[in-house]
Amino acid sequence: MNEKASRRHAAISRLRELFGQAPHPYRPSTQIFLDLDVEQASRNQDLAQRGAERGSSERPDANATVLDDIEHQVVESTESHKQTAHAIYLEQLHTYDARLTALNFEERFAIIRQAAPEAVGDFAAEASMGRDELFELRRRLNESEAEREDFRKRHKIARPARLSTIGKVLLKLGLLAVLFVIEVAVNGGFLSKSNQGGILGGLSVAFVFAAFNIIVSFLCGLTPIRLMYRRNIIYKAMGFFSLLAYLALAVVLNLALAHIREIPPDVLIDVDREALKRLLETPFALHEIQSWLLFGIGLVFSIIAMADGLLFFDPYIGYAGLERRWQSASARYRTAKEELIQQLRDIRNDASDAMNGAERDLAIRRSEYDALMVARGRLSQRFIEHQSQIERATNALLQVYREANRRARSTPAPAYFDRPYVLERTPIEPANRDPDERERLRRSIEEVQDLLKTQAEAVHGSFDAAVKTYREIDELFPESSYAKNQT
Structure with a gap:
């Protein structure tokens, strides 16, 4: 009865061990490179039992100088893990390089160097067109005002016209x-x-x-x-x-x-x-x-x-018509002037927002570039550290096998059992693809940001100059004292 119970408990233990086994010989982690779990790998390969079995058979020979087939299997499994880690490393490098390329600084530099001066030119052209339109309206207003003033003078009218609403x-x-x-x-x-x-x-x-x-x-x-x-x-x-x-x-x-x-x-x-x-x-x-x-x-x-x-x-025939024509011309001029200034103000604000946005975009992309370069270098350092962990895990696995082998032997163990295994390191990619690239990028970004600031100031200067020329039109066609009192 006790024997049956022990067999049943052994079966349950094996089931529990089966359920508790990890699907891979790695320690759970959120890192890119997963560390080898020496204990799990040792159990998977049954190193302690196989070492004892070969030690009891006095294998490998005491005079052996190279690894036996069990040790080769251990090394091959860790080498395979190293190759997998190297593939992950190259894939991550490719991802970082793709993200660095996607920043596309040169294209943005070219667009900004071309578009920023064009924005200033377009603003100046818009201001010039508005000035021509405003000049024509002001000339018509001046003619209407001159006609009305001549009528008032000829007919000796000093009062304003009585307009019917x-x-x-x-x-x-x-x-x-x-x-x-x-x-x-x-x-x-x-x-x-x-x-x-x-x-x-x-x-x-x-x-x-x-x-x-x-x-x-x-x-x-x-x-x-x-x-x-x-x-x-x-x-x-x-x-x-x-x-x-x-x-x-x-x-x-x-x-x-x-x-x-x-x-x-x-x-x-x-x-x-x-x-x-x-x-x-x-x-x-x-x-x-x-x-x-x-x-x-x-x-x-x-x-x-x-x-x-x-x-x-108005009792005086013809006076009200002249007054209405003058008021209509004055209203058209004032409305056009306000609309043109507002339109220039909107263009100025849009241009300033676009240039400030481009400047902020460059600053953000530069920060992202620096972060990607730091992460890229950190990735290489992690791969170096991971290879060291693989080497330590390999020596730990070999040590499990060799200790079991020593305990089971009656003859001395081979001398190479005391020598640690040295993993052949896979070389890493340089942290900086071009040592001068970051400095060149920094200078280019600063130059483009200076250009954006200069062009933004030029747009503001063009706006002030345009508004000034609009006022000069009023000085070119000054209003009469009566018109000033009316407005």
Whole structure:
């Protein structure tokens, strides 16, 4: 029973040993080169047992001078590991070299040396085009201002023009609409008494008279009566006669409407002829107070409509148009100037950001280059140290085999058992591929960074010069004192 239990425990131990075995004879590590695990390798090759077996057979011979086949197997396994490590070393070197090549300094140097001066040239060209555009707009503004000032001087105008805004125009048109509606409603009520159609007939007649009264009065005030404000005596006389003609027309029109109201609806005569006859024979012979009210309301509304037309634009004909053209030219010039300066400012900022970014990129790549070179050198040093570890592991494995062999022998062990094994080192690649490469790169980076700083300063200088030339255009075409007060 005990024998069966011991066999079962031995089987479990073997299973546990199997589960606990590593898949390779290396010590777990995160390093590139894994150290040989002497104990695991010794167990895998069964060196202690094989050494004892060969020692009990007195092998190798005491006079032997070279390694026996077991020792050769140990050396071959470690040499194989060395070759694997060397392959890893070369692969890592290739990776570092590829990353160094990918930094591509020379291409960046060429692009910066070409693009940085071009950016300054493009900025200067953009500033020149903007200056030409601004000069043309300023010349047109100056011509418009000269035209307006000449007009003011010839017509002896010292006040600013009264310009109508959209709000004022809508307000005045709204006033006309209100006058029209009120006059139609009032006149329709008065005329319904004398119209056979009653209230509808009165409203139809009132609509026609109100439309004519309001529209004609507004148009008279809009154009002919405004001639009174002109300095020219002929225009002033035309405006005065236009005012008299308008007043006569307004009086006659509203008197005719009042006479129409007093004609009874049952008279079998032509109402229009009768009203015209009364207007010619006895124009002011109105017998009812409501007729006089109808006349007065129509005349007042007519005068209000005429005044609305008179004040619809600047009273002095032609002055408002010149003022609008000058303001439009001034607004276009100011807007263009602001846009051009902002555009140059954006170009300057973009160029400065690009140059600063290129400078930072070179600094980052230089740091990466230094880090890669240090890592490359560290890799070589690790490979050297790893070969030393392989040598120590090989001697440790040989020592396991030889000690077991000595203990099992009855004759002296060979003399070479006391000599350590010397691993043939694989030469490493030089840490610096070119000893002067780093210094040349440092100088090139500094030169290019100096170039970027110089060109960035040149862009800022070009911006200041361009803005100065834009101001010189204003000095070339100075504004009048009135224009300065307006702006």
